[in-house]
Amino acid sequence: MSRSLSLNMRSASRRDLPPPQKTIERLENMVEGGNYYEAQQMYKSTSARYITCQRYKEGLDILQSGASIQLKHGQVTCGAELAVLFVDTLVKGQLPYNEETFGRIRKIYEAFPRIHMPHFLGDDYDDDGQKLSEAISAAKVRAEGCSSFLKAALRWSVEFGPSRNGSPELHVMLAEYIYSESPETDMTKVSSHFVRGNDPKKFASMLVNFMGKCYPGEDDTAIARSVLMYLSLGNLRDANLLMDAMKEQLKSADLEFPKSDLIQFIKYLLQTLERDAYPLFKTLRQKYKTSTDRDPVFEEVLDEIAAKFYGIRQQNPLEGLFGDMFKM
The missing domain is CATH 1.25.40.10 (Tetratricopeptide repeat domain)
Known part of the structure; x- marks a missing residue:
């Protein structure tokens, strides 16, 4: 033809x-x-x-x-x-x-x-x-x-x-x-999409909701993971916006922001990244290593943050567990 x-x-x-x-x-x-x-x-x-x-x-x-x-x-x-x-x-x-x-x-x-799954739980279900x-x-x-x-x-x-x-x-x-x-609920997957989004206030609302139903000790880990994931993308602005929005929403609900060494580390980290202070960044990591070791991926994420903010590359980007976090 x-x-x-x-x-x-x-x-x-x-x-x-x-x-x-x-x-x-x-x-x-x-x-x-x-x-x-x-x-x-x-x-x-x-x-x-x-x-x-x-x-x-x-x-x-x-x-x-x-x-x-x-x-x-x-x-x-x-x-x-x-x-x-x-x-x-x-x-x-x-x-x-x-x-x-x-x-x-x-x-x-x-x-x-x-x-929503919680709506299913009740007398409507047989034994x-x-x-x-x-x-x-x-x-x-x-x-x-x-x-x-x-x-x-x-x-x-x-x-x-x-x-x-x-x-x-x-x-x-x-x-x-x-x-x-x-x-x-896979909070790592949820967070990996929120941090590539454009609505940290909505992300904060989701985290506040999660805090109301998670197991003890999971709340500060979820918050830390979310902030660190923002920072691993070089997004200090939205990391701060997330923390501020969470504080505001918890205060409105008459709830307290979680208090732990891990949360304290996150607060110090956000302040440190505002300036060129790599030695202080290293000191913080060493001082709070016991807290950051609670999640095996945190060390890799912190390596990526060091690369983004201070040009210190420990490994190839998006390797290992950290790379898995951002897969589609």
Whole structure:
């Protein structure tokens, strides 16, 4: 087949495709009628035809509609699959990260169900825990589905957006969903996204909430980890904003800020990093080593902080446990 004939056929196929709105309405009616699986296959095949013809906007319209309505009906696996395909289409079309594309991602994100696990615990559960087990399984599906979607969106934003760390707004959204919806809270993962975000006050609110339900001795570790992760990125401003916001929120709730040697170390560290004082930084590390040894990753993070603020490189960047903290 000649190249010109191939182009003519593609051009004809582009013209043959109808406006997507009728297709969207028909598929939405299928979902409303409970035909989730059949509609899912048609969402994928129909959008693929538009995408093959490089009619990316129409393909995105179909996928966004499909993801949103499937999620609205609690079909998380189907909705998440279409949501990831939506991001894949952004990549195929080389569409830039901007207010419009971010807004579309946010709308899909907001359609993901939110059912906080503590709401499940109570008399509604039978003695053998079957309903609780089912609820935990469903929560894992929701968390994994939304995480897959937002991680794909973050990778797209790295490639087609202005930030090499990915969209700060997307990082905050992912951190919020993981914290509120995951049956097992991974504070390291939550914090790793918040520190690449742009909302230290919201991060502070989450930490204050965590303090109300964590085990004794976990609160100061969570605070220290969060501050150190900000500092490992060279972000002294937001590390200070986080501490200030936490103090303010705890005071408003008539609660006390945790007191421990580890917290004292963090306070001294923030002051030390305001000036060129590497010898004092080394002295602090030595004096509070017993406290920082409570978490095996803290020493690596402090090495990275030394590199960021004083140009002292102990190892290759993002090695070991520290590097694992910032993986997507």
